[in-house]
Amino acid sequence: MTETPVTGAEPTRPATRTHCPYCSLQCGMTVSRIGRAGITTGAWDEFPVNEGALCRKGWTAGELRGHRERLTTPLVRDRATGELRSADWDEALDLVAARIRAIQDDHGRDAVAVFGGGGLTNEKAYQLGKFARVALGTSQIDYNGRWCMSSAASAGNQALGIDRGLPFPLADIEQTDLVILVGSNLAETMPPAARHLDRLRERGGKVVVIDPRLTSTAERADLFLQPVPGTDLALALGVLHLLDARGLVDEEYVAVRTTGFEEARRGAAAWWPERVERVTGVGTDELRALVDLLAGASAAMVLTARGAEQHAQGTATVLGWINVALALGLPGAPYSGYGCLTGQGNGQGGREHGQKADQLPGYRMIDDPAARAHVAGVWGVDADSLPGKGRSAYELLDALGTEDGPKALLVHGSNIVVSAPRASHVTERLDSLDLLVVCDLVMSETAAIADVVLPVTEWAEETGTMTNLEGRVILRRRAVSPPAGVRSDLEVVAGLAERLDAPIGFSTDPEEIFAELGRASAGGKADYSGITYDRIEAEAGVFWPCPAAPEGLAAHPGTPRMFADSFAHADGRARFVVPEFVGAAEEPDATYPVHLTTGRVLGQYQSGAQTRRIRSLPDEGAFVELHPMLAHRIGAHDGEPVVVRTRRGEMKAPARVVTTIRPDTVFVPFHWVGANRLTNDALDPSSRMPEFKVCAAEVTR
Numbered sequence: 239m240t241e242t243p244v245t246g247a248e249p250t251r252p253a254t255r256t257h258c259p260y261c262s263l264q265c266g267m268t269v270s271r272i273g274r275a276g277i278t279t280g281a282w283d284e285f286p287v288n289e290g291a292l293c294r295k296g297w298t299a300g301e302l303r304g305h306r307e308r309l310t311t312p313l314v315r316d317r318a319t320g321e322l323r324s325a326d327w328d329e330a331l332d333l334v335a336a337r338i339r340a341i342q343d344d345h346g347r348d349a350v351a352v353f354g355g356g357g358l359t360n361e362k363a364y365q366l367g368k369f370a371r372v373a374l375g376t377s378q379i380d381y382n383g384r385w386c387m388s389s390a391a392s393a394g395n396q397a398l399g400i401d402r403g404l405p406f407p408l409a410d411i412e413q414t415d416l417v418i419l420v421g422s423n424l425a426e427t428m429p430p431a432a433r434h435l436d437r438l439r440e441r442g443g444k445v446v447v448i449d450p451r452l453t454s455t456a457e458r459a460d461l462f463l464q465p466v467p468g469t470d471l472a473l474a475l476g477v478l479h480l481l482d483a484r485g486l487v488d489e490e491y492v493a494v495r496t497t498g499f500e501e502a503r504r505g506a507a508a509w510w511p512e513r514v515e516r517v518t519g520v521g522t523d524e525l526r527a528l529v530d531l532l533a534g535a536s537a538a539m540v541l542t543a544r545g546a547e548q549h550a551q552g553t554a555t556v557l558g559w560i561n562v563a564l565a566l567g568l569p570g571a572p573y574s575g576y577g578c579l580t581g582q583g584n585g586q587g588g589r590e591h592g593q594k595a596d597q598l599p600g601y602r603m604i605d606d607p608a609a610r611a612h613v614a615g616v617w618g619v620d621a622d623s624l625p626g627k628g629r630s631a632y633e634l635l636d637a638l639g640t641e642d643g644p645k646a647l648l649v650h651g652s653n654i655v656v657s658a659p660r661a662s663h664v665t666e667r668l669d670s671l672d673l674l675v676v677c678d679l680v681m682s683e684t685a686a687i688a689d690v691v692l693p694v695t696e697w698a699e700e701t702g703t704m705t706n707l708e709g710r711v712i713l714r715r716r717a718v719s720p721p722a723g724v725r726s727d728l729e730v731v732a733g734l735a736e737r738l739d740a741p742i743g744f745s746t747d748p749e750e751i752f753a754e755l756g757r758a759s760a761g762g763k764a765d766y767s768g769i770t771y772d773r774i775e776a777e778a779g780v781f782w783p784c785p786a787a788p789e790g791l792a793a794h795p796g797t798p799r800m801f802a803d804s805f806a807h808a809d810g811r812a813r814f815v816v817p818e819f820v821g822a823a824e825e826p827d828a829t830y831p832v833h834l835t836t837g838r839v840l841g842q843y844q845s846g847a848q849t850r851r852i853r854s855l856p857d858e859g860a861f862v863e864l865h866p867m868l869a870h871r872i873g874a875h876d877g878e879p880v881v882v883r884t885r886r887g888e889m890k891a892p893a894r895v896v897t898t899i900r901p902d903t904v905f906v907p908f909h910w911v912g913a914n915r916l917t918n919d920a921l922d923p924s925s926r927m928p929e930f931k932v933c934a935a936e937v938t939r
């Protein structure tokens with residue numbers, strides 16, 4: 239779906255090729271200057287991922303530049319008045335460093351924590367991880383990616399030995415026979431990608447969509463399954479059951495390329511279609527229709543997104559679908575396999591370079607002595623000085639201000655107050671801190687409660703790499719200089735490190751940092767050591783792993799497609815890991831009789847901190863989507879306010895009465911304050927992903 243540009247202003251200077259500030263597609267775009275300080279985005283037709291197409295968020299991304307709400311000076315909360323007041327950079331950074339020192343002197347190194355973001359460039363994510371471990375000496379660092387694709391990451395690591403969102407280029411979708419989208423609304427969340435579905439169907443291929451709501455993605459489906467939220471694993475087990483019963487398992491592939499199938503087969507044996515129907519609400523005919531499509535396809539892809547993953551059983555659910563793919567011999571076969579559609583701009587790279595509580599750069603594990611030695615060597619510090627594993631994102635926030643929890647938090651690239659689960663509780667924890675520092679472009683809801691707010695550069699004003707949902711490392715080039723008074727996250731980190739007398743220096747030059755990141759990642763799973771800025775520009779991006787070539791040998795070509803010959807486990811085989819269906823952490827009951835799910839709309843991005851300020855985008859406010867039958871039962875009318883209540887809180891918003899949602903389910907977008915007052919903070923045991931996608935709720939007029 240290509241949308242047309244909203245503004246028609248003529249550029250006054252030559253355009254710079256860069257990429258969109260928002261989602262994981264990282265659409266190629268041009269940025270041109272208009273007038274004295276403005277910028278406008280345009281099509282970069284040759285970039286293969288989007289071929290010139292952008293969604294409305296991409297076309298309007300330039301509007302934040304020069305916006306009156308753009309932060310351009312550091313702000314410090316005045317102790318006497320309680321208000322934020324302007325400060326100069328030295329005053330603000332001196333203050334932050336002094337308070338960090340005092341807090342660490344009193345409570346130890348782990349009393350200061352860092353919260354990063356999957357929208358940060360690779361260079362920033364890398365520097366932030368290094369800053370936490372070396373300059374702060376804290377184990378307490380994690381990031382919002384934990385709420386994004388961590389369940390798919392955990393499942394990918396367990397089953398395939400590696401975690402790369404898509405193991406093939408996105409355009410491969412056009413060449414397959416069948417695509418199954420489990421909990422993805424990509425027509426709204428990555429619109430230019432929807433053209434691959436359209437082209438696939440023009441070729442005679444089929445699309446299956448699994449979603450409790452008939453979305454604009456589902457409108458493109460040949461088969462649409464509408465399960466109860468939180469039951470996708472039962473569906474996957476039911477599919478495996480039928481595949482086995484009908485003799486459709488690729489026994490040769492299973493024998494040669496995998497281990498553990500017999501147990502998975504036994505695990506699925508009890509999931510006959512009638513039982514699946516009872517649990518999921520998906521009829522036995524529909525389930526059989528899905529298996530018929532799989533039986534007739536010579537190539538097929540199973541793709542999951544947040545609808546399947548943001549559950550207390552998210553990892554198990556993804557494992558269930560990977561098992562389906564493995565049983566059919568899909569991973570590694572041409573135009574086939576399992577993939578996760580990652581979400582944030584650098585959702586993929588953000589999790590590879592060390593801002594995750596348990597990881598060091600190159601997707602190395604922080605508790606692995608060899609990994610610690612390698613990374614410490616690159617950093618020029620003693621491996622024993624590196625802290626161990628910290629708390630995961632929600633656990634970190636939940637511990638803030640408690641007896642043994644952090645007393646200070648530095649936030650880079652997340653609007654926690656809006657986007658964290660059980661947000662009122664999280665906001666209380668943030669309020670209890672001795673020091674909250676937020677780096678942001680705008681006064682987000684989280685910045686508004688900070689003690690110190692530091693204004694940072696936005697995407698068009700800085701250079702850095704991102705890794706898109708295909709594992710393609712791309713380069714954003716600085717197109718314009720930042721407004722006076724604004725610094726990049728890299729400068730903030732370097733300025734603090736210096737004031738904290740860090741044992742090593744922190745560069746602010748992205749290309750230099752990228753080269754160091756490459757060395758730190760060398761030999762790791764996500765090896766970037768063969769990638770340079772020049773190569774990225776010459777090759778329209780480079781896919782990792784891409785190790786540096788030994789002297790005299792040709793450069794490594796990068797890895798667009800994975801698993802053709804082997805998987806990333808030591809024995810080269812994929813593993814069937816057997817998931818057991820438990821269901822949602824909270825089921826409806828007499829008081830809270832409906833399922834609440836949450837998600838996105840096309841015109842807004844995430845917590846809305848950026849997009850709600852862009853005037854050309856629709857800012858309709860939160861709404862509650864519900865079925866006419868439910869509306870009738872509670873006496874609600876379209877457009878009139880309803881109240882949604884859960885065990886955690888309540889919100890009021892206009893009803894949107896639609897026939898496209900299950901009658902037992904309501905949907906609220908999370909771009910506006912409210913949805914996350916309701917959500918459940920139950921966590922997946924392995925990924926620590928919160929259950930954003932289902933809880934029990936009551937809806938009243």
Ligand SMILES: Nc1nc2c(c(=O)[nH]1)N[C@H]1C(S)=C(S)[C@@H](COP(=O)(O)OP(=O)(O)OC[C@H]3O[C@@H](n4cnc5c(=O)[nH]c(N)nc54)[C@H](O)[C@@H]3O)O[C@H]1N2
Nearest residue numbers: 421422423427467468543544545581582837838840843844
């Ligand atoms: N417009 C827009 N685009 C975005 C973003 C944005 O904020 N706005 N954010 C980006 C990011 S970070 C991400 S992570 C991606 C997310 O991209 P998606 O995963 O496509 O987005 P969501 O709307 O969160 O969820 C997708 C669908 O899951 C369905 N769903 C809810 N519960 C269940 C369930 O139990 N099972 C199944 N099968 N489906 C369920 C919802 O109805 C929804 O249609 O989008 C990226 N792109």
Ligand SMILES: Nc1nc2c(c(=O)[nH]1)N[C@H]1C(S)=C(S)[C@@H](COP(=O)(O)OP(=O)(O)OC[C@H]3O[C@@H](n4cnc5c(=O)[nH]c(N)nc54)[C@H](O)[C@@H]3O)O[C@H]1N2
Nearest residue numbers: 382386650651652653657677678682836844845847908930
């Ligand atoms: N109920 C519910 N909640 C959800 C979800 C859901 O589906 N349902 N989805 C979850 C998912 S998948 C995600 S990814 C999260 C995302 O939620 P958040 O973590 O809140 O993500 P953003 O709104 O993108 O926040 C980014 C913030 O950083 C700022 N920013 C942008 N670029 C930079 C930069 O380079 N440096 C710095 N310092 N700041 C920058 C932006 O202005 C913004 O305030 O929300 C999660 N929350």
Ligand code: SF4
Nearest residue numbers: 258261264265293296
């Ligand atoms: S699809 Fe994603 S990357 Fe492309 S223009 Fe829209 S928000 Fe930007």
Ligand SMILES: [Mo]
Nearest residue numbers: 385386581582
């Ligand atoms: Mo996300």
